[in-house]
Structure formats: C-alpha cells, structure tokens
Amino acid sequence: MARRSGGGPGTRIASVADFESWAARQSPAELAEPFTYVVGADGLLCLAPRRSEHVACAGGAAVLGAGEITFVREAGQWAASEVGNQSTGYCPDVTSWPxxxxxxDGIPLRRPAAFTHEVVFRRCPACAEHNIVREGDFVCVFCGSDLPKAWNVEVDDVGRSAHP
Incomplete structure (x- = not known):
C-alpha cells in the first residue's frame, strides 16, 4: 500500500498498485499538471503536489534524484511522459537520471530514455550562491565569477545530498 514518507507530504510509490491507488486520489486537473518527485536513498519514488517543496516531499532526507514529473495514461497503462531534474531544494545533477x-523501472512505469528537461546547477565558488546555468554560460548571475564545469552542489547547508 502507498504510504506517506517520513513527515513530508510525499507518497512513496513502490508498485503499480501503489501508483494506481495514488493516481485515483488525484483530480483530473491535478493529473494534467506535473508533480514534485524525489527518489529516496532507498531508491523509491515519492510524489507530492507540484507546489510542494522537494525537501518536504522527502521528509528532509537525502535523495538520489529530484524534480518534476508528468504522467499520462496510454493504452490503459500509466507512463511518465516528462521528467526533469528541476529542484532548487536539492539542485540534483543531470547524472541523477539513472x-x-x-x-x-522498479514500479514499473514506462518512461522517457532520459530527462526531458535538464537543469544544470552549479554553486559559485566565489559567493557560494546556487546558479542555474543557461545556454552553456558558466558565469555566476550573482557575482560574475566563473562557475565550474563539473557539478559541485554535493551537499547543501543542512547536509542533504542530491547526488547518486
């Protein structure tokens, strides 16, 4: 049975039955929008309403991935149609896709071959601000310093990791 995750508003999904039970509780309007997701350290998907914070969805725990996900029902089966890594709470690297x-796959739900929307996050070594890199421009929007080419947001200020 689907169950709430450690104190957050997210629901852990370990099977098709869990997903279908969760989806049945969503309105058609909610199902038309993306949802907040995290993949916990246990490897399980956890879902919450789109306006939920990723850290709350995970109950404050470390995650292997985070972002937004959209589901569609095709040929009588549910599938993840769009999956991104946009989470300013965890700033996960694009390498979190696996x-x-x-x-x-463990549920199993059909899915895209890769993130359909990738966000590149970097922490500025000069001012420590988090940045979203746009159009390959690795320059801090806060102080103008160069940003590293490699992902460097391994641990946030309270010790949560967002890297597999």
Missing part, C-alpha cells in the same frame, strides 16, 4: 530511471 537513479530516477531505476525507480520508475
């Missing part, structure tokens, strides 16, 4: 794919 953990997300394993979580979806």
């Amino acid at each position: 953990a997300v794919a394993r979580a979806l």
Whole structure:
C-alpha cells in the first residue's frame, strides 16, 4: 500500500498498485499538471503536489534524484511522459537520471530514455550562491565569477545530498 514518507507530504510509490491507488486520489486537473518527485536513498519514488517543496516531499532526507514529473495514461497503462531534474531544494545533477530511471523501472512505469528537461546547477565558488546555468554560460548571475564545469552542489547547508 502507498504510504506517506517520513513527515513530508510525499507518497512513496513502490508498485503499480501503489501508483494506481495514488493516481485515483488525484483530480483530473491535478493529473494534467506535473508533480514534485524525489527518489529516496532507498531508491523509491515519492510524489507530492507540484507546489510542494522537494525537501518536504522527502521528509528532509537525502535523495538520489529530484524534480518534476508528468504522467499520462496510454493504452490503459500509466507512463511518465516528462521528467526533469528541476529542484532548487536539492539542485540534483543531470547524472541523477539513472537513479530516477531505476525507480520508475522498479514500479514499473514506462518512461522517457532520459530527462526531458535538464537543469544544470552549479554553486559559485566565489559567493557560494546556487546558479542555474543557461545556454552553456558558466558565469555566476550573482557575482560574475566563473562557475565550474563539473557539478559541485554535493551537499547543501543542512547536509542533504542530491547526488547518486
């Protein structure tokens, strides 16, 4: 049975039955929008309403992946049609995709071959601000310093990791 995750508003999904039970409780309007997701350290998908914070969805725990996900029903089966890594709470690297794919495969739900929307996060070494890199421009929007090419947001200020 689907159950709430450690104190957050997210629901852990370990099977098709869990997913279908969760989906049946969503309105058609909610199902038309993306949802907040995290993949916990246990490798399970956890879902919450789109306006939920990723850290709350995970109950404050470390995650292997985080972002937004959209589901569609095709040929009588549910599928993840769009999956991204946009989470300013965890700033997961694009290399978190394999953990997300394993979580979806473990349910199993059909999914894209990769993130359909990738966000590149970097922490500025000069001012420590988090940045979203746009159009390959690795320059801090806060202080103008160069950003590293490699992902460097391994641990946030309270020790949560968002890296597989």
